[in-house]
Amino acid sequence: xxxxxxxxxxxxxxxxxxxxxxxxxxxxxxxxxxxxxxxxxxxxxxxxxxxxxxxxxxxxxxxxxxxxxxxxxxxxxxxxxxxxxxxxxxxxxxxxxxxxxxxxxxxxxxxxxxxxxxxxxxxxxxxxxxxxxxxxxxxxxxxxxxxxxxxxxxxxxxxxxxxxxxxxxxxxxxxxxxxxxxxxxxxxxxxxxxxxxxxxxxxxxxxxxxxxxxxxxxxxxxxxxxxxxxxxxxxxxxxxxxxxxxxxxxxxxx
Amino acid sequence: xxxxxxxxxxxxxxxxxxxxxxxxxxxxxxxxxxxxxxxxxxxxxxxxxxxxxxxxxxxxxxxxxxxxxxxxxxxxxxxxxxxxxxxxxxxxxxxxxxxxxxxxxxxxxxxxxxxxxxxxxxxxxxxxxxxxxxxxxxxxxxxxxxxxxxxxxxxxxxxxxxxxxxxxxxxxxxxxxxxxxxxxxxxxxxxxxxxxxxxxxxxxxxxxxxxxxxxxxxxxxxxxxxxxxxxxxxxxxxxxxxxxxxxxxxxxxxxxxxxxxxxxxxxxxxxxxxxxxxxxxxxxxxxxxxxxxxxxxxxxxxxxxxxxxxxxxxxxxxxxxxxxxxxxxxxxxxxxxxxxxxxxxxxxxxxxxxxxxxxxxxxxxxxxxxxxxxxxxxxxxxxxxxxxxxxxxx
Numbered sequence: 001x002x003x004x005x006x007x008x009x010x011x012x013x014x015x016x017x018x019x020x021x022x023x024x025x026x027x028x029x030x031x032x033x034x035x036x037x038x039x040x041x042x043x044x045x046x047x048x049x050x051x052x053x054x055x056x057x058x059x060x061x062x063x064x065x066x067x068x069x070x071x072x073x074x075x076x077x078x079x080x081x082x083x084x085x086x087x088x089x090x091x092x093x094x095x096x097x098x099x100x101x102x103x104x105x106x107x108x109x110x111x112x113x114x115x116x117x118x119x120x121x122x123x124x125x126x127x128x129x130x131x132x133x134x135x136x137x138x139x140x141x142x143x144x145x146x147x148x149x150x151x152x153x154x155x156x157x158x159x160x161x162x163x164x165x166x167x168x169x170x171x172x173x174x175x176x177x178x179x180x181x182x183x184x185x186x187x188x189x190x191x192x193x194x195x196x197x198x199x200x201x202x203x204x205x206x207x208x209x210x211x212x213x214x215x216x217x218x219x220x221x222x223x224x225x226x227x228x229x230x231x232x233x234x235x236x237x238x239x240x241x242x243x244x245x246x247x248x249x250x251x252x253x254x
Numbered sequence: 255x256x257x258x259x260x261x262x263x264x265x266x267x268x269x270x271x272x273x274x275x276x277x278x279x280x281x282x283x284x285x286x287x288x289x290x291x292x293x294x295x296x297x298x299x300x301x302x303x304x305x306x307x308x309x310x311x312x313x314x315x316x317x318x319x320x321x322x323x324x325x326x327x328x329x330x331x332x333x334x335x336x337x338x339x340x341x342x343x344x345x346x347x348x349x350x351x352x353x354x355x356x357x358x359x360x361x362x363x364x365x366x367x368x369x370x371x372x373x374x375x376x377x378x379x380x381x382x383x384x385x386x387x388x389x390x391x392x393x394x395x396x397x398x399x400x401x402x403x404x405x406x407x408x409x410x411x412x413x414x415x416x417x418x419x420x421x422x423x424x425x426x427x428x429x430x431x432x433x434x435x436x437x438x439x440x441x442x443x444x445x446x447x448x449x450x451x452x453x454x455x456x457x458x459x460x461x462x463x464x465x466x467x468x469x470x471x472x473x474x475x476x477x478x479x480x481x482x483x484x485x486x487x488x489x490x491x492x493x494x495x496x497x498x499x500x501x502x503x504x505x506x507x508x509x510x511x512x513x514x515x516x517x518x519x520x521x522x523x524x525x526x527x528x529x530x531x532x533x534x535x536x537x538x539x540x541x542x543x544x545x546x547x548x549x550x551x552x553x554x555x556x557x558x559x560x561x562x563x564x565x566x567x568x569x570x571x572x573x574x575x576x577x578x579x580x581x582x583x584x585x586x587x588x589x590x591x592x593x594x595x596x597x598x599x600x601x602x603x604x605x606x607x608x609x610x611x612x613x614x615x616x617x618x619x620x621x622x623x624x625x626x627x628x629x630x631x632x633x634x635x636x637x638x639x640x641x642x643x644x645x646x647x648x
Contacts, residue, residue, distance in 0.1 A: 047509075081392060082414065087365060087450065091372040094449055099301045106454035107510040107635050110361065111393070111414035116636020119504040125518060128504050128638065129422055133411035134394030140411035147429040167375045168368070168387050 005149050006191045006252065007227050009182030011061030011158075013054045014175050014212075019061055024228050035178075039070070040121045047104055048117050049086055050176065051079070055114035055160045056121065058180035063156060065190040069182060070156065074127035074148050075115045078141025078159045080134055080216035082111040088165045114160065127152075137161075138219035139237040139245030142198060149185045157181045159220035172214045179220035181227075191252045193227045201246040203236040223249065261531040262648055263498035264431055267345070267438075267491045270337025271588035273481025273575045274307030277333050283592050286600040289620060291574050293465040293477050298447065302456055305465045306447055307479025307576030309333075320399055323389045325364040326480075328399045331444040334482040335403055338440070341486050342404040345438040349488075355436035356401055356410035357427045359420030359443030361580030363412075364390040366448040396444060408436050414580065417543075418502075419443055420483070421583025421632045421640030425500035427487050437489045442584040444482035451478055451579060458510060466546030466577070467604030468570035469555065469612050476545040479576025483584040485591075494595045498532070498627065498643040501525030505637025512550055512633055516557030519631065522639035523561055526629060530643055534562045537643075538623075539599050541590045541630040542614075544570025545577055546604075554631065555612040567621055568614045573603030583632035587642045590628040594646050598622045 012020035013035050016028040035057035037045055045053065055077060063069035086109035090101040107113065112130035119128050127148070133140035138159050145155040160178035164170045184191065205213065206222040215221065219237030226235045230251040237245045272278060274292025275285035285292065296306040313329035315321070320328065346354050371385040389395050393412040401410055409430070413423045420443025427439035455461045455478065462475035487497055503525065505518035512519065527534060540562065543554055551570075558568060571589050578585050593599050599621045606618060630642045 080394070081387075084391075087368070088372070090450055090454065091369055094369075094453060095373075095376050099453065100457045101450075101453055103454075103457040103510070106450075106457055109450070109454070110416040110635045112416060112634070112636045112638055113509070116504075116509055116638065119506045119637060120508065123506050125504050125506045125521060127502050128415075128636075129413060129426070129502070130415050131411050131413050131426075132393035133397065134388060134392060136394075136411070140409060143409055143435065144411070144426060144429075147426070147433040147435055150429070150433045164387065167372070167381050168391075170387070 004194050004196045005146055006184045006187050007181050007193045007195060008184045008188050008191045009062040009065050010224055010227060011058030011180035012224060013057045014177035020224060020228060040117060044117055044121055049083055049108045049113060051083055051160055051162050052114040052117045054176060054178040055158045056118050058178040059118060059156050059158050062180035062182040069154060071122040071124050072126060073154045073156045074152055075118060076141055076145045076155055076157045077115045077130040078137045079161050080132055080137045081161055081164060082132060083109045083113055085162055085165050135216065136239040136245055138217055139239060145183055146198060149183060154182060154184045157183055159217040161216045174211060174215040177212060177215055177217060179217060179224050187252055194250050194252050195247050197248040199246060200243065202244045203234040203246045205236060260432060263496040263645060264428065264487045265491045265493040266485050266495050266497055267488045267493035268338040268341025268486040269484060269588055269591060270334050271483040271585055272334035273578060273585060274310060274479050275574055277311050278337055283596055286574060289601045289603065291465060291603050293576055298452055300452055303463050304461050305477045308447060309480050320402060323395050323399045325367045325390045326446045327364045327396060327444055330446060330480060331396060331399060331482050332403060335400065335484060338484045338486055339404055342406060342440050345486060345488060346405050349437040351405055351407035353408055353437040354406040355408035355430050355439045356397055356406045357423045357439055357441045358396055358400060359413045359423035359580050359584060360393055360396050360445055361414055361416050361419050362445045362448050362451060363393045364395055365450050366446050367391065369449045404440060406440055415638040416634035416636060417579050417582055418632045418634035418638040418640040419580035421642050422502060424497060424584065424587060424642055425502050428497060428500055431487060431489060439487045440484060441487060442484035443581040445579045445581040446480045447478055460547050462546060465604060466572050468544035468546040468572050468602065469551050469605045469609055469616050471607045471609045473546045473548060473551060476547055476572060477576040479578045481575065481578050481585060482581055483588040493647060495591045495647060496645045498645045499526035499529030501641040503639045507637050510635050512553050514553060516553045518637055518639045519554060519557040519633060520561055522641040523629065526641040526643040537562060537566060537627050537629050538625045539593055539628040540566055540568045541586045542568050542570045543631040543633045544572055546572055552611060555614045559613055564613055564615055566615060567599050567617050569599050569602045569617045583640055583642060586630045587644060590630045590644055593625045593628055594644060597624060
């Protein structure tokens with residue numbers, strides 16, 4: 001239902017896995033516990049939520065080939081539950097004496113906090129947005145990015161979700177994880193794959209996903225794997241029965 | 255200029271708005287014409303006093319088919335949706351349901367229900383069995399309720415960027431049409447009052463104890479409100495107005511303070527004009543973000559004057575509805591649309607005595623006239639700015 005876009009950089013972070021290569025190799029490192037997010041100046045980094053830090057980390061990884069990208073590229077964040085950790089922590093604060101939340105936690109609780117922090121750190125005064133679509137979040141954030149690429153050269157697309165905190169924790173549980181794609185309208189030197197045919201449909205689930213299969217952004221993890229392996233074919237981006245989405249991926253040799 | 259241009263924009267073939275002023279566009283327009291505020295003492299249990307704009311009706315439960323998604327957000331959305339549901343059904347017949355997309359903005363989602371579930375948990379150690387995070391709390395629940403009620407079968411999602419959410423939903427809707435990814439898009443937004451935003455803005459000392467007074471010398475904070483607004487955009491067709499442009503920018507300055515020179519605000523307004531191929535002189539009226547907080551109003555006034563000069567009539571409608579946060583931008587786009595359709599700009603409530611440092615032409619009384627092109631601003635946490643430009647039907 002849309003024109004082709006090109007995957008020209010990827011990023012991944014999850015506790016135990018510092019980047020896409022580590023995750024794809026299954027090389028867990030227990031010392032990887034919080035995303036370094038070195039692009040955030042120390043004062044911002046101290047205030048940023050865990051979700052904002054992992055989003056910043058993967059965005060930097062995906063734009064490593066094009067260092068200036070983050071200061072000018074449109075930013076799209078897809079997240080099913082966003083800053084739910086900050087939101088539930090505020091509810092705890094309402095139960096305490098005084099009943100008032102921390103003002104920093106309040107501004108950190110907005111869905112666009114991660115792209116806000118990233119735009120401040122990089123001086124990016126351009127387009128930034130944050131979207132949500134439940135189990136279809138990966139597909140719909142990709143749709144938003146594809147529509148932007150009708151008129152823009154590149155988009156940095158980040159998918160991120162953290163575990164739902166108690167007392168609302170989900171079953172089965174899933175780890176925090178963030179995935180990023182630098183998408184370009186035309187192929188560039190670093191282009192690895194071409195994406196076409198984003199549409200409703202269902203493809204075979206990726207057996208590689210493991211615990212990530214329960215993650216709201218499982219589709220982004222599957223797409224990352226397909227791009228890294230140079231697969232050709234349809235990738236399931238996720239969604240409930242009857243309204244799931246797929247995209248066709250093909251390797252590009254440059 | 256970007257390639258995403260279509261100077262004459264897209265027709266708005268149906269719209270509906272509901273908030274503290276009334277549950278339908280007609281009631282809202284009547285209150286605006288009479289200069290009647292919907293702000294009242296806030297009924298929420300809070301550690302401070304304030305006013306707010308509560309949705310007026312006793313909200314009936316959602317229909318049985320949507321019972322699993324019941325929430326105050328869903329109830330408000332469904333009541334207001336009545337005003338545009340017929341137009342959406344016509345669009346589904348005309349284009350095919352799968353070509354009708356749904357892009358909505360919300361900042362609160364159903365968090366009011368999550369707060370109640372958390373309170374129950376804090377009191378008795380258990381989350382109520384009826385509470386479902388995906389169907390009450392999650393942003394996607396709003397999409398699901400609207401999709402199921404209208405039958406719109408195209409792609410759909412929620413944009414959530416705090417107080418610019420539903421303006422950015424209009425921007426996304428416009429891009430889906432430009433890219434040919436849909437032939438019609440039901441867009442807009444909904445938000446409810448809740449502890450999170452009342453106490454959150456309270457913690458920032460951004461809430462007035464009384465009804466907010468945007469651009470007034472005595473302003474001391476905003477008032478929050480709740481409600482919904484929906485606009486149906488189509489590739490072509492007849493309607494009361496057209497969406498000419500949606501400018502979007504980032505301040506890249508601070509998470510909760512606007513850039514002191516309003517740099518991002520100006521970028522958003524300029525981008526909206528550029529998309530329409532218009533200069534600032536083409537704009538007849540600006541519906542300001544105008545929250546009533548000291549710094550924000552002064553910065554926005556400076557940005558509007560820098561771009562449009564001192565002769566364009568400006569209003570803040572926050573004194574009527576309160577600040578609808580995630581629903582504010584779509585709501586104020588609908589109010590700007592009412593100015594085009596009904597031929598008046600409402601009085602900017604609470605603005606006297608006007609702040610002498612604000613050199614805007616602020617409408618202190620209702621102003622009749624022909625308004626052909628109107629601009630509506632919304633600025634948000636994270637430095638997220640959106641400016642929506644509407645024009646009269648061609």
